[in-house]
Amino acid sequence: MTTSPRSHEPIVSGLSPDRRAVFAARLERWWPTLVEGLASAYEEPEVVAERVVVLAARAFAERSDDLHDLDLRRSLAPDWFQRPEAVGYAAYADRFAGTLRGVAERAPYLRRLGISYLHLLPLLKPRPGDNDGGYAVMDYRAVREDLGTMDDLTDLTRTLREDGISLCLDLVLNHVAAEHEWAEKARAGDPHYRDYFIVHPDREVPDAFEATLPEVFPDFAPGSFTWDDDLDGWVWTTFNSWQWDVNWANPDVFCEYADIVLALANRGVEALRLDAIAFIWKRMGTSCQNQPEVHALTQALHTVTKLACPATIFKAEAIVGPRDLVGYLGVGAHHGKVSDLAYHNGLMVQVWSMLATGDVRLASEALRRIDPIPTSTAWITYARCHDDIGWAIDDGDAAAVGVDGFRHRSFLADFYAGSFPGSWARGLVFQHNPETGDRRISGTLASLAGLEAGDPWAVDRILLAHALILGWGGLPVLWMGDEIGLLNDIGWADDPQHGDDNRWAHRPRMPWSVEEDQDLFQRVRRLVAARAGTPHLHAATGTTVLDPHDSGVLLTLRLHPLGPMVGAYNVTDTDRWVWGSHLRDLGLEPHGSHDHVSGGAPHLDGPGDVRLRPYQAVWLTATLS
Known part of the structure; x- marks a missing residue:
């Protein structure tokens, strides 16, 4: 079958002529991409494709008018998640506000912070007892009883949409609960x-x-x-x-998940975090991660949304090596066809590495080696998430700057566990593997940055970490409580379900008694607003990491049509400088520059050198007219 099928036509026959024309046009456009993705995994890709087209047609016919309207608006602004005003927030629903209705009531708080994208960690019905924090799903079509109902989920997405906030949910693709x-x-x-x-x-x-x-x-x-x-x-x-x-080599499994995606999209979910996506295809003699079929099947699944619910985007949860990351946004034949978003795990790791060492050379080497991504996609940038920090330091990157990778990973684990002499961090070791020496770290941003230890520079480190993720481009996501400096939960093990998992130390409950005029909240809020007013941070413009002329200052360049933007980040507790001559070589005159972080001119010394205070960040462009 070289042309699109017609078996869906009875399903859409009762729709208006305009709606039928829209679906027909989408099918004509996306049929080849759907078949192409399925062909890498299944012997009869067109048969499988026809099955999912029928599913897509049914979802399209059942989709509400307001969601069809959203599809239209998103088709006219497909870069909505790439824009500088796009900023995310991630939380567990119960830890943030108790229930889904409680989350809806807290939407004004998110808007005041400048949030336009909310990721609620797994809330679909998990197995009873141990459930990996909700990632052992027992029913994809039900919500945890303590959080509410599927109707509450629909109401929440509608409330958030009215406030300009898109909801992201987790969709676990690699496995189901044994009780499913x-x-x-x-x-x-x-x-x-x-x-x-x-x-x-x-x-x-x-x-x-x-x-x-x-x-x-x-x-x-x-x-x-x-x-x-x-x-x-x-x-x-x-x-x-x-x-x-689950066995993704079975096309029935693909069709099941396609139907689940469509059902969630019709509930108003606008982004799906594809959990454990790297693991879904098995091949003997490999790590069974990052196999080519993973990208092909994700392309096919993504194409199903293009048919029925194109306002819904995909985020790949692929915490993999730097060389494998870009594939989840699409390379080669899959360029720009896989996921819209992917986690920039490497940036998160390097933020903490720079803060521990006060040295940017390893980060500069590692970050510049990551290949460019399709201009229609974006990195998710973050300083912390719900998970532990694994020290994904590549041995080759480390060797290139004269560092032993194994020893550096060990140093970072010691430093952030608070056991290294002089460390200001207060983290917990998670999953120590004696055979490999691997030790991951749990802890909130504030505790890892020194606030729990009472270090005088802790707040400055917190703000620098936020400035780095907000100033990278892409879609930055703040973890719940980081905007108010929440510390590790000392009672994390009191719940018997969490007693053997210290990641719950960095998943405390949101203390709504904290006033919103708290200094840290207001400073983070100003950073978010500064980002929204900086067009150079649109994700379609890539970030280039520059050779550091000072080992304590990370330098980045974004070549935007409006002119260059230079990001400079002092990762030390001493004053540092960005040379004026270097800025001029990059096309930026220091005496005519504007710092979007402070909202004014940068502090200049001598011949236009930009002075950076300890842990200060600047986003420099030409002076705004």
């Missing part, structure tokens, strides 16, 4: 659903796979397969014994 309906039917002996999972009768194949598989949770979930008596086999379980990996 698919798993229950597989256990009951249904061969159709057994093939939704990867099951082997003995250890021969699992042992062969595990020879090259890394362990995600070596402390409490070693290995990647779990024996199940009812299945009479070893089921693939990358993360935990109660999280069963």
Whole structure:
């Protein structure tokens, strides 16, 4: 079948001529891209494509008028998530406001902060008991009972949309809870659903796979397969014994997830964080991460939204090596066709590395090696998230600046655990792997930046970290409480469900008793507003990391049509300078420049050298007319 199918036509026949014409035009445009993505994984890609077109047509026909209107407006402004005024916020719904209705009531707070994108961590119904913080989903079509209902979710998206805020939810793609309906039917002996999972009768194949598989949770979930008596086999379980990996080689699984995506989009969800996306395709002799089929299938899944709900975008949760990251936004034949957003994990790691060492040379080397991304996409930039920090320092990057990668990773783990002499950080070691020496770190931004320890420069470090992520371009996301300096939760282990997972130390509840006129909140708010007023920070303009002429100052350049923007970030507790001659070489006259962070002229010394106070950031452009 070289042309688009017609099996969907009875579904849309009752719609207005204009609506039918819209769907037909989208199908004509996106059919080849859909088939192309499916062809990398399935023997009959056009058959699978026709199945999902029917699903898309049904979702299109059921979509509300206000969401069709949103689709139209987003088609006229496809860069909405790339704009400087786009700033995100991430939180657990219950920790932020108790329930989904509570979140809706707190929308004015988010707007005052300047937020236009809200990511609520997993809220679809998880398994009871241990559930990996909600990532062991038992039902994709229900909300956790303590948070509300699916109707509450629809009401929340409508309220947020009226306030100019887009809601992002997690969609776990690699696995489901062992109690999910698919798993229950597989256990009951249904061969159709057994093939939704990867099951082997003995250890021969699992042992062969595990020879090259890394362990995600070596402390409490070693290995990647779990024996199940009812299945009479070893089921693939990358993360935990109660999280069963689904079999994406089965096209039925693809169709199931396409239908789930469409259902959430019709609830008003405008962004989906594709959790554990890197793991969905398995290949013997590899790490079973970042396989080519991952990008092809994501392209196909993304194309389904283009048919029915193009206002919905994808964010890839791919915490992978720097060389693999760009693939999740699309390279080669998949250029710009995979996800719209991807996490810039490398930037987050380098922010903390620079703050610990007061040296930008490793960060400059590592960040400049990352390939450019499609201009229609954006990085998610962040200083902290719900997860631990893994010290993803590439040995080659480290060697290029005379640093031993293993020793530097060990130093960072010691420093942020607070055990290195002179450290101002107060983090907790998470998932120590004695065989590899890997030690990840938990902790809030404020505790890791020195506020818990009472360090006098802590607030300045917090603001510098925010300035870095806000000034990089892309879509910056603030983690709940970072804007008011929340410290580690000393009672994180009191809940027995969290007792063995110290990541809950950096997931405290939002203390609404804190006044919004708090100094840190107001300073972060001003940074967000400064970003919104800086057109040079549109994500379509890439960031170039410059050679540092001072090891304590990270220098970035953005070549925007309005002129160059130079970002300068002092990661030390001493005064530093950006040479005026260097700025002139970049096309920026210091005496005619404007610092968007302070809102005025930069402090100049001598022949136009820009003085930076300890931990100061500047975003320099030509003086605004």
